[in-house]
Structures are given as C-alpha cells and as structure tokens.
Amino acid sequence: MKVTEKQLKSRVTELNLGVLKETTFGIKLERGSKGYNVSLVYRDQTAPEALLTDGSASEANACIEAIAATHKVFKQSMMGGLEKPGFLTNELFLKKSGESCPKTKCGSKDIIVGWGEKVGPGFNQVHRCSKCGLEFVKVYKLEGYELLGQSDGQQTV
Numbered sequence: 001m002k003v004t005e006k007q008l009k010s011r012v013t014e015l016n017l018g019v020l021k022e023t024t025f026g027i028k029l030e031r032g033s034k035g036y037n038v039s040l041v042y043r044d045q046t047a048p049e050a051l052l053t054d055g056s057a058s059e060a061n062a063c064i065e066a067i068a069a070t071h072k073v074f075k076q077s078m079m080g081g082l083e084k085p086g087f088l089t090n091e092l093f094l095k096k097s098g099e100s101c102p103k104t105k106c107g108s109k110d111i112i113v114g115w116g117e118k119v120g121p122g123f124n125q126v127h128r129c130s131k132c133g134l135e136f137v138k139v140y141k142l143e144g145y146e147l148l149g150q151s152d153g154q155q156t157v
C-alpha cells in the first residue's frame with residue numbers, strides 16, 4: 001500500500017487528538033529532504049525522542065502505527081489494573097461494610113490496620129490483607145459529632 005504524506009499527516013493528527021490526547025506525549029511527523037522523520041514529543045519538559053530519521057512513507061506509517069498499537073496495549077493494561085472486576089467497586093465495598101479485602105478473588109476479613117493520616121475533614125487509613133497481601137487505603141469521611149452523655153440531659157462531659 002502506498003502511503004501519501006497527506007495520509008500520514010491526517011493519521012498523526014487523528015492519533016494526537018484521539019487516543020494520545022490523554023497521554024503525556026504526541027507524535028510529530030516531518031518531511032525532510034531525505035525522507036520522513038517521526039518523533040515523540042512530550043507535553044512536559046522531556047526532550048523529543050526521534051523514532052525514525054529519513055525514512056520512507058511506509059516506514060513512517062509503520063512507525064506511527066507501532067506507537068498507536070503500543071499505546072493501546074499500554075492503556076488496556078492500565079485500565080485492566082484499575083477497572084477489571086478483580087477489585088470491588090466502592091459501592092460493593094461499602095455494602096460489605098468495608099470489612100472485606102477489596103480483591104474479589106480474596107474477600108478475606110483478616111485485615112491488618114496500618115497507619116492513618118488526616119486528610120482535610122476526612123481520614124485515610126492504610127490496610128493490608130493478611131491473606132493476599134493487598135494494601136489499600138480506606139477513606140473515611142467526617143460527618144459531624146455527637147456529645148457524649150447528653151442524651152438524657154443530666155450529665156455533662
């Protein structure tokens with residue numbers, strides 16, 4: 001398949017504004033005197049990374065598609081870590097009163113309480129499942145206070 005410069009450019013634009021939009025890098029395509037240059041440009045201060053210098057159109061195309069494919073795999077594994085049903089959703093975690101290990105395959109209630117940290121009006125406390133070793137943070141939210149011994153109006157604290 002013969003690839004034109006126009007096709008390459010529109011593919012790069014499509015990727016940069018599409019799947020690569022939420023990443024820290026984009027693809028830069030340049031037509032030099034000897035051929036195509038493809039590089040990764042980062043949105044932070046990282047220096048650009050040249051992937052192809054003076055390549056043919058089909059080499060540039062392969063290079064661009066390789067970036068797209070790599071990103072896809074990368075994203076899937078990232079999403080897999082966060083969203084695969086291997087872990088309880090917050091809703092389910094709350095339904096279980098926050099007593100079970102969030103790893104669905106484990107679900108142990110043998111949880112070790114670790115250090116805690118005040119965060120704004122809330123409180124984060126690290127927990128570790130003693131069965132599978134998963135470490136997670138329970139997020140507590142302050143809802144107010146109640147006075148002790150005031151319910152009958154006779155005692156003060």
Ligand SMILES: [Zn+2]
Nearest residue numbers: 101106129132
């Ligand atoms: Zn566990």
